[in-house]
Amino acid sequence: MDKKIGVFICTGCGIGEALDAEKLSKVATRDLKAAVCKTHGFLCGAEGVDLIKKDIEDQGINTVVVAACSPRVNYDVFNFGPSVIAERVNLREQVVWSHPANDEDTQIMAEDYLLMAGAKIKAMELPEPYQVENPSKAVLVVGGGLTGMAAALEVAKAGYQAVIVEKEATLGGYAGKFYKFAPTKAPYTDLEENPIPALAKEIGENPLIKVYTSAEVEQIAGGPGKFDVTIKGGGSERVGAIILATGATPYDPAKVENLGFGKYADVITHAQFEEIAAKGKITRPSDGKEVQRVAFIQCVGSRDENHLPYCSAACCVETLKHATYLKELNPDAQAYVFYKDIRTPGKFEHFYKKVQADGTVFLKADVAGVGEMGGKLLVEATEAVTGDKVVMEGIDLVVLANGMVPSYSETKQPGMEEGKTILNLAYRQGPELPLLKYGFPDSHFICFPYETRRTGIYTAGSVRAPMHVTSTLEDAAGAACKAIQCVESTARGVAVHPRSGDLSFPEFFMQRCTQCKRCTEECPFGAINEDEKGNPLPEPTRCRRCGTCMGACPERIISFKNYSVNMIGGMIKAVEVPEEDEEKPRILIFACENDAYPALDMAGINRLEYSQWVRIIPVRCLGSLNLIWINDSMSGGWDGVLLMGCKHGDDYQCHFVKGSELAEIRLSKVSETLDRLGLESERCRQVEVSIMDYQEIPKIISDFAERLEELGPNPMKGF
Structure with a gap:
């Protein structure tokens, strides 16, 4: 599309008092070629938003740059619909709230961020939703015990079809054999009758619930919105999401x-x-x-x-x-x-x-x-x-x-010759869900407790974590809500989680593919299968939009319309790195948008100052880091590159599970590139940062800056 750019600079929240808005406007009109550039004292207010919308309508602006507060706030206010490209420049939290006011270097930092935004929007295109043909909104529930029955009823109560597959001849599972239940209602002192018979009756009378008993899942192919399920001894079903509720064993x-x-x-x-x-x-x-x-x-x-x-x-x-x-x-x-x-x-x-x-x-x-x-x-x-x-x-x-031991603890994993099978996924990455160290299906237990590493497949009850029967009722409702969110989001062609509502999905320029298989091997979510020749076969509805495949690809053939290797490369090159004699080093920070970037914002909110030499580029996940970005920054004269990502390991906090770990592995291989350029490997470093580590931000950055000062300026400056 031909872009007509409008730049809107907010002067509220102390921005106008700390920066020269007129100089920023000149950068917008001269370098970004903005057709419209305006300032406003309260851009997120009704009057400010109307100002932008009026220029979109009257001036034909289709690309908007909002230079104001962090993109983590007011994201709904500055959403101008699917036909307008919108980019945010963080002048508040990461410039004026964390650096000296009316300072030359603070002003240059703000101008650099505006230039970086200009490079980004130049490469951006409007994403189009991936539409599944005739998507299913039915939910498969594997397991007909208390959790599975409750989940199916919650799905049906919301007006969606549920399909239960139970291996035994009757519903009820382990809890079905209980004499009585512990109290679930006031005064919480009296035993209650086993509810399983009543639940089974309710399920039998509900036209939205289909039940297969004495049956097992033979195979599950496809992805959210189009899971094709073959049922051993029962036939087949197409469903949009899956709830695993197979419980635990003593x-x-x-x-x-x-x-x-x-x-x-x-x-x-x-x-x-x-x-x-x-x-x-x-x-x-x-x-x-x-x-x-x-x-x-x-x-x-x-x-x-x-x-x-x-x-x-x-x-x-x-x-x-x-x-x-x-x-x-x-x-x-x-x-x-x-x-x-x-x-x-x-x-x-x-x-x-x-x-x-x-x-x-x-x-x-x-x-x-x-x-x-x-x-x-x-x-x-x-x-x-x-x-x-x-x-x-x-x-x-x-x-x-x-x-209790999760029923999934002995499922067949990649590399295992033996093992039980439950889901039998037709995935290149293996037939079952990846497991945590104790045999529970892997999920982001902090932020996304029901969501497994296979998009659209949710766990509930004691297969997910040890819990009492009363807790499983809450779990069943939670997983049912997630499954419904999945089928609705997939039907609209948007991402489910954690980038909920994201319209983009990875596109593959297959003409340059070398069948190296790194994208399929490194994708944490099994979103890419392979054909018999080793060519990647992306399943867009499985994709979480993290960009890990983009970072993995040595040929750089994978990109998103609004996030790509070239786009970030353009942002790196948009900054004019000062000459050595100016003694103004430049440090590039790639910050994970889920933990590190919020921590940097929190540092600003708490008015914690850190080095003016840094320039921050938020990335969807450190897993999307492509080593060409290190090469571009070092050969462009940047003095150092700091990667800020999530905690990884057994108790990982990475929203995309493996991203931070994969970035560390890639960074360990970057010394060869730096050696070729005649640079020290210490110029690139990765640190783990959670949102609660914001108080450590100034020290993390100053320690890195001090080490760079010891190493001296990047000898590539000026080349």
């Missing part, structure tokens, strides 16, 4: 050998206790006699580095429920609970106090073992507070609160 208590499971008939698990209680009388498996003294042992396998390092979340509340069973079915019986910590969050605290008041004895102790004496069981333990040894004899029944 940890094998026989692995905790000192507790006697499998050795003594009267040492049983939570699940077995449920079955006994459902018969209306608590009896010993060994002889069928009614019990009088029951020991409940907590954290069997859980919170144990030799077994399950995590808390299984449900065990404490389930034990309270079982102690209540015992008291209700035999008021004269006595319950003893051996625990590490009682975890009863929220309203369950009322339930805990009720069980205490009913006479259950709680002992904070480490259980050494379970033995037998005189035809009954005994429990040996060490009291946690006093250190005293405790031997409790005459126990009729020991109930082990064994932890």
Whole structure:
């Protein structure tokens, strides 16, 4: 499109007092060739917005540059529709609020940012949404237990079709076998009837819910909006999103050998206790006699580095429920609970106090073992507070609160010869979801708890994280909302998350593709398949728009209409780097838009000053970093390049999972490029920055600047 540029400079929030707006206007008209350039004291107000809209309508402006506050704020105010290119220049947080007012170098910084915006809009094109032909808005729910049933009902209540695939002959899953449920409503002290039968009836009567029982998923191909699901023993379905709700399985208590499971008939698990209680009388498996003294042992396998390092979340509340069973079915019986910590969050605290008041004895102790004496069981333990040894004899029944293992922990992963299959994805990256270290499907647990690394596939319930049955109801609703958001966004042709609403998607110039496979291997989300020759086959609806593939491609054949290698390269070259004798170094910062860029904004909001020599380019993710940008900056005379990205590793914070880690790997290979230019590798550095690290920003930048000063000016200046 032929661009007609309008530049609008805000003088509010201290910008007008700190900068020479007239000089900025000259840069806009002279260098950006702006047809219109105006200043306003309150650009984000109604009058300021109307000023811009009037010029769009009357002057035919189709490319708008707003030089004002951070692009992280007022993004809805400065959205002028899909037919207008809009670019923001951050004069407030990252110029006048973080640098001296009415200073020559602060003014040059502001002018440089305007020049960088001009280079960017020159290369930008209006993105067009990727439209799926006849997109499906149905939601597949894999697993027909409590979570899956609740999720399907939430989907149907919102007016969407749900499809349940359950491997057993009936719905209900693990919770379907419960005698009763822990309290879920006020006064949070009374047990409730198992809701599974009522939920199953409601599902059977709902015309928007289709149920496959005694069935499994044979294959899932395609992507959001067009998942083609083949069901073993059932046929096929096209759905727009998927909820994985296959739950968890109990940890094998026989692995905790000192507790006697499998050795003594009267040492049983939570699940077995449920079955006994459902018969209306608590009896010993060994002889069928009614019990009088029951020991409940907590954290069997859980919170144990030799077994399950995590808390299984449900065990404490389930034990309270079982102690209540015992008291209700035999008021004269006595319950003893051996625990590490009682975890009863929220309203369950009322339930805990009720069980205490009913006479259950709680002992904070480490259980050494379970033995037998005189035809009954005994429990040996060490009291946690006093250190005293405790031997409790005459126990009729020991109930082990064994932890939970996600049902997905043994699924077939890339490189595995064996393993269970559940989703059977037709993805180049493997048939199942990537896992975290404990076997739970990988997701950004801080910001996007339901969203797995396969776009449009969401987890809910105890397959996602250990949780009690009441928490799974909330989880089911959350995953259902995410699935609905996915099908609606996909139908509109926009990204789902985390760049929600983004119209762009990667485009591949296949004529130069060398089939190196780096884009398919490095994409964290499985958004690219391959044909038999190794050519990439992008699946746009799976794409999160992070640009990792763009950064990975050595031939630079992948780009977005509003984000590309050449676009960022143009921004780098737009800055006039001072000569060596001016003693004004230039430091280029590539800042992740999700953590580092907000931290830089926060530094400005808190009026923390940092070096005037820096120029910041926000990137969608450090994973989109292409090494040509390092080459361009170094050969262009920049003195140093600082990459600011998210924390990576097991507890990663990267919104795009692997981006920061991949950037670090790429940066480790940049020394060859710098050696060729006769430069030190220390001129390029990567740091991990979270939004909460904003107070460290000045020190991070000053430390890097001091090291560059030791190295001296870039010898490429002036070339």
